[in-house]
Amino acid sequence: MAAWDLPDFDDHEGVHLFRDRASGLTAVIAIHSTTLGPAAGGVRYWHYSQRADAVTDALRLSRGMSYKNAMAGLPMGGGKGVILADADGAKTPEMLHAFGRAIDTLGGRYVTAEDVGINEADMIAIAGQTRFVSGLPVGAGAAGGDPGPVTAHGVYLGVCAAARAALGRADMRGVHVAIQGGGSVGGGLARKLAADGARLTLADVNADRARALADELGAQVVTADAIIGVEADIFSPNALGAVLNIHSIPLLRAGVVAGGANNQLATPADAARLHARGILYAPDYVINAGGIINVALEYLGHGDRAEVDARVALIPDRLRTIWAESAASDRPAADVADAMAQRLIGRG
Template structure:
């Protein structure tokens, strides 16, 4: 991926314990679109790097999905399970409003519909508020999972000649809203699930609901499987983990799965088929785009179903040029952006 950013904004108000970052990567195709994440980072530097990578990923995700938006991301530094939230999100909303539509936010890791309602008190440049398309019946998470499910089927067809999920062993890392919904789709089709999560209650629930086999978080990467599906935090594919992979396909919902761009080439060299994350997990941003356009759930599903064709085009380009699927996806997105 090419790295150039339009804006990087640091926000702080010690009186309310507020520290945040807004990264706007590119707005050539339209306003920067990307959710607000709240997380307790090990350092401010890591928070900045996360915001930058996520914003760039949103630019590529919108472009390759044919959406008229650029990419951005907001990050609030803090524990999402502790402390008052209204003042923090209203402070963020005030700054977003000052940007006059250059950046539109929404839910992400560690944030909720209620948080977006606080932002909405300060600005109209926010999605996923109460009653919105993305908030109703958790459609954003459902469509993200649905897109990943369709992407897994497309990947199976490319790797095995058939998109059949039945009896395929699929290892799902992370059982949040998206990962859990993905398990639901896969189990309906007869997949054999191996799952993990840092939350033991979620892990037990998946075992009970889906007949899944449980693994400890640090063991899931090396589970023998047809598909490894990362659905937790980014950077999971790195120098330490790639050599442990025991799968034919990587296809999951997590953002920024490759710790560095070169890791896409490493995976390609091992003969593992990688479904680029910003292609396969675009269902959420598609819901947001449809919401902003005044569309409904049916329109969101219809557009999400195009992920299969987009991913197949990426695979075809990679094959034709003898390059990694990660590089192929980047080339397609950059051509669409005009960079």
């Protein structure tokens, strides 16, 4: 099946497949839109049981980046890279160098940064082959560097806004949050909420990581399969996507979904399922925009960390605007956000 026949193909400007035999690189770069600027979005390093799933992931993630960058007010389009990992997860400098060369062939239409499975050291390796890279180490007070902590802060602000909107809570003390994922974003969110006195239940596919985080914060732990059914005030997905679907949504026992994972909805119909249940939903590409704000300002050379923080602080206002229109029109929040983003990139 050709890429343009896949369900998630959305008039993408380009879908590029790369193979470098010498290094073992197999990669996809999807460019959804460059209407507002170069297509910005991180590169994911992940093992897929079916290679076609990597293309689908790149299509979905790049579209999300178009919407995320537009809603965050950034002069960037949307793109995403995916490097296919072997089952053993082995990643080599040669592979990263080859990916950098692949990016360079696109002449600046795609700008990469960190995503799942990629870190600052990997960005340095990629940057040795192309200048179209962000998320590199920076000095104190500068925009840029690891986007994870900034993403976590934006998600934290969004979770607090959701608690106020749905629960009438002025602070997070005693609010029960079920957090799925204990990595950079989920772990950072958990630490901020614990400092506020929130009650936490944690889960991660890496059970040892979940237990260590719970021991640190005095939280409860459940299995990765059980977290979505935990009775809580807020369910916060911070792992991989498609966690909200026809099977999982009926299991939710929280009145709010607000988390940092990309592509949380498996299908567009799942937005309506959440809305029908009266669950307040924070559209993922709005609440998790902190990281791309950080690395985009680094790449563009616009402002410093104070500017990043000021822009991230606007995330709750954007969410409140979406929720207000959702309530007034009786439309799912995800649909409202999509319509806003599509207008911004000239597709509305």
